[in-house]
Amino acid sequence: MNTAESKLTWFKSSYSDTEGGQCVEVAAGKEVVHVRDSKSEAGQIVRVSREAWAGFVGEA
Template identity: 70%
Template sequence: MNSSVSSAVASHLAWYKSSYSGAEGGQCLEVAAGTGVVYVRDSKAVAGPVVRVSADAWSGFVGSATSTRGF
């Protein structure tokens, strides 16, 4: 189940953006790992909402996304 996280919690996480994201920004997501969960946010709205998903759900999403893109 997805749930939102407060900005105070999100500010203490180590956020990462894909190496495929250009230096000029754009439409990017950032992710941060927690214990058994992955946090996701919009890189342009770092104080905005943060979504929390299980590590298994994130792994399934990434696997599905990469298999359809041919990576």
């Protein structure tokens, strides 16, 4: 994770439970939305354009 990513504010879905189930977290950057596995904060981060994220959420 780079310095800019370490300053992001990450959010979990309101549908996520406290049991530690399958969850993702998202953080909105200036130009992209960052997505990661909530159980692996130091793991891989997927970055998508804000437009692509809006399209995904609109379909989900």
